[in-house]
Amino acid sequence: MSQTAITVKVSNIRKVAPTIREFTLTPVDGDFFPFSPGSHVVVEMPAEGKKIRNAYSLLSDPRYPQSYRIAVRLQPESRGGSIYMHEKVQLGDELIITPPSNLFAPDWRAKKHLFFAGGVGITPFMSYIPEMLRQNADFELYYMYRSTQTGAYVNELKEMLSNRLHAYDSAVSNRADIAKIMAECPQGTHIYICGPESLIETILKIGEKTGWPKSHIHYEAFAAPKPGKPFVAELKKSGKTVYVSEDQSLLEALEANDVEIPNLCRGGVCGQCMSTVIDGEVEHRDNFLSAEEKASNCCIMPCVSRSKTGRLNLDI
Numbered sequence: 001m002s003q004t005a006i007t008v009k010v011s012n013i014r015k016v017a018p019t020i021r022e023f024t025l026t027p028v029d030g031d032f033f034p035f036s037p038g039s040h041v042v043v044e045m046p047a048e049g050k051k052i053r054n055a056y057s058l059l060s061d062p063r064y065p066q067s068y069r070i071a072v073r074l075q076p077e078s079r080g081g082s083i084y085m086h087e088k089v090q091l092g093d094e095l096i097i098t099p100p101s102n103l104f105a106p107d108w109r110a111k112k113h114l115f116f117a118g119g120v121g122i123t124p125f126m127s128y129i130p131e132m133l134r135q136n137a138d139f140e141l142y143y144m145y146r147s148t149q150t151g152a153y154v155n156e157l158k159e160m161l162s163n164r165l166h167a168y169d170s171a172v173s174n175r176a177d178i179a180k181i182m183a184e185c186p187q188g189t190h191i192y193i194c195g196p197e198s199l200i201e202t203i204l205k206i207g208e209k210t211g212w213p214k215s216h217i218h219y220e221a222f223a224a225p226k227p228g229k230p231f232v233a234e235l236k237k238s239g240k241t242v243y244v245s246e247d248q249s250l251l252e253a254l255e256a257n258d259v260e261i262p263n264l265c266r267g268g269v270c271g272q273c274m275s276t277v278i279d280g281e282v283e284h285r286d287n288f289l290s291a292e293e294k295a296s297n298c299c300i301m302p303c304v305s306r307s308k309t310g311r312l313n314l315d316i
Ligand code: FES
Pocket: 262, 263, 264, 265, 266, 267, 268, 269, 270, 271, 272, 273, 274, 286, 288, 301, 302, 303, 304
């Protein structure tokens, strides 16, 4: 990672749901950077001989950055990052992380804030809530999970929020009527979503149908890049040829070959890593480019997108 990388020690590990492990990280030297609600850090994991880098939201109270907390859901079908965090990382181990970045900050001008969390998507809201309470903000949390797998922090949230928490456990067939919740919001409400793609899409579709201003709906997808077919990237500016294996993102392969490009979310939403395509067909997997931009094949988001045809020529 860059020179700003921070070495941290794992000072606590606890299971907070059947498939979710929480890690407390403390700095090896000096102090942590302060952060704002909704921030994330990128954790570097030397999984199976390669470096996987995944972004995780900070769970801690932003006013007390003496330690950072993150929670990782075990995703057995993923590229190995979550398996590494669940099976290899032990108390006292050192990890490398980036300083916090924020792509999901609350809009404090909102009259009311509605949070929709799905499963491990509760994490960014854990840093929102202490600040919302201090600022006496009007907010409610709609938390959807399956208690046989997820549902971290439910008891803690019940104590903290009482009737501001609406918990829906699909393991007991308890589901939220999202359209009704949105219809009953006062004007000036902002919605924040973190969870699986299906939850984000459902809320965006309801918003579109019922005329919600786009600027009032904020979302963060927490999924790490998915594996795909291996391919080769020819880089015009650096003159390098980079092999991207099936369980590696193009961004990770570039970094492994000492080609650094800007990046923040590493999940296809922020647009920082956008790169120009000279030749080759892109399998677009991001949520940043418009349908027209994707169809024109002019650019690629290397943190998540891949090649359809086995080879890409890029202006990097
Ligand atoms: S790093 Fe954010 S879109 Fe690639």
